[in-house]
Amino acid sequence: MSPHRLVPESLALLTEGYAWLPDLLRAENDTALNLRVLGKPALAVRGPEAVRFFYDEQHVRRHGALPGPVLSTLFGHGAVHTLDGDAHRSRKAFFLPLLEDDAVTGAAEHIVAAWDEAVPRWAARPQVVLFDAVARVITTGVCRWAGVPLAEGDEEQLARDLSAMVDGFATAGPRHFRARRARTRQEKRFAGLIEAVRSGVVEAPPGSVLDRVCRHRDTSGDTSGDMSGETAGDSAAGDVLAPRVAAVELLNVIRPTVALSWFVAFAAHALHRRPENRERLASGLRSGDTAFATAFAHEVRRFYPFAPFLGGQAVTDLTWQGRTVPAGGLVLLDVYGQNHDERLYKDPYAFRPGRFLDHPPARDELIPQGGADARTGHRCPGEAMTVGILETLAQRLAALEYRVPPQDLTIPLNRIPTRPRSGMLIQVRTP
Structure with missing residues (x-):
């Protein structure tokens, strides 16, 4: 294929899922x-240098790049993910304590x-279906930590809705519409809170996430999120x-x-x-x-598929490794492909936690939650929390007495986000 040939690939994305972009780059034997x-020209990139290129705000912007269906399900309209420059840094100050x-x-x-x-x-x-059971556990725990009050039984509906927002962001049909309804319901509830x-x-525990989001002031940018009928208070600060x-930003702490x-x-x-990893x-x-x-x-975050790629808009005409994209075109960072790139990881399709004992992950190599600096860029500020909680729950899971009954444990790569088809059934034994 010519390096500058533009090929329509939207339909292939729908059918191939996570394998779509890595397969295209593999066919070219290239990282761009x-x-x-x-319907837009796009440039796909992969590799640590490409990560730094992608996160340079002089090259790529997020504002206007995220599709409406993703905002209406996963992130919410007016979220920090849609901002750039000073507006992004001001809003992100709320998340930095994470x-x-x-x-x-x-x-x-x-x-x-x-x-x-x-x-x-x-x-x-x-x-129990571990996926569903853990969603309720995490919802209960994170709301206690964040200072969000839950009436008895509320955690089950909230856990279902938060899971639905993630499950339906990259698809059409019933999953997508469940995600929209879930977001509408919880945004309304959290705005009322x-x-x-x-x-x-209602009293928010001092210093809690709920307390901070109620008091947070943006020093620049739009604090209304372009939502008619809503206004924000004025202050020199x-x-x-x-x-x-x-409510959107409070959900953007709890949902991830x-x-x-x-x-x-x-x-x-x-x-x-x-x-062998259990003991x-x-x-x-x-x-x-x-x-x-x-x-x-x-290794769980590297090996298993979650985000297939990230996208933004070219700020100006861009050239990367001899490939070009015009201003307003799309720039895609191949997350799944980079996390399985043999240039970075030996035997990338083998699950080997020991690789990170020998070589702790470099910032722009392992990118399941984005790249660059979490304090100043678009990398997820909750990544440290993700790793900390996951390592803690992995240990708890390994120490739990349970058996795995027969079930469908396949993980379909054409479903985004994917998971074991069964949701991971376990039978817990009484200690």
């Missing part, structure tokens, strides 16, 4: 490729407590976020944490297929040694 997506060790520890402690409360209930049932805190009807936008249920299901899949994780829990658990968490 021109193609056409959604990078701190005490935030990771605090969230993990609440989620582990919810896990320990749930295990006896799991043991009393013939079997924001207003209740600001009016003094910036404007408070309109209730619906504040609950999305860990995908990784926990993958961790159980890995332990079933590679049982090593469990012994780490007994001894307090987390080195192998951290490596295991990184």
Whole structure:
């Protein structure tokens, strides 16, 4: 194929899923490729240098690049993910405390407590779908940590809705419309909570995520999210976020944490297929040694598919490795392909946690949650929390007495986001 030939590939994306972009780049034996997506010229890139190219705001912008269906399900309109430059940095200040060790520890402690409360209930049932059960556990724990009040039984509906937002962002049909309904329902609920805190009807725990999002002021950019009928207060220090936008950002702390249920299901899949890792994780829990658990968490995030690629718009006419894309065209970062690139990882399709004991992940090599600097760029600020909670729950899972009954454990690559078809059924034994 000519290096500058534009080929229509949108239909192939729908049928091939995660394999689509890696297969195209493999066919070219290259780390860059021109193609056409959604009627637009596009440039696909891969590799640590490409990550830095992609996250340079002089090259690629996010504002206007995310499709409406993704905003209406996964991120929410007016979210930090849609901003660039000073507006992005101002809004991201709300999320930066998630990078701190005490935030990771605090969230993990609440989620582990919810896990320990749930295990006896799991043991009393013939079997549980681990994916669904863990979503409820994480929802309970993260809401306690974030200061979000939940009435008895609320966590089940909230867990279903948060999972639906993730499950339906990259598809059409019933999953997508469930995601839209879930987001509408929870944005309305959380906006009402924001207003209740600001009016003094509900008290937010001081310093909690709920407290901070109610008080956060943007020093630049749009705090209304282009939502008619909503206004933000004026202050020399910036404007408070309109209730619906504040709700969006509160959900953007809680929703990605609950999305860990995908990784926990993958961790159980890995332990079933590679049982030699189980005792090593469990012994780490007994001894307090987390080195192998951290490596295991990184390998789960690298090996198993979650985000296929990331996209943005070219700020100006761009050239990368001899390939060009015009201003306004799409730039795609091949996340799944990079995480399985043999140039970066020996035997990339083998599950080997030990690779991260020998070689801790470099910032722009392992990119399941984006690349560049989480404090200043678009890399997920909750990545440290994801790793911390995943390593903790992986150890708890390894120490849990359970068996895996016969089921369909295939992971379809044409489903985005994917997971074991069965949701990972387990039968928990009473200690």
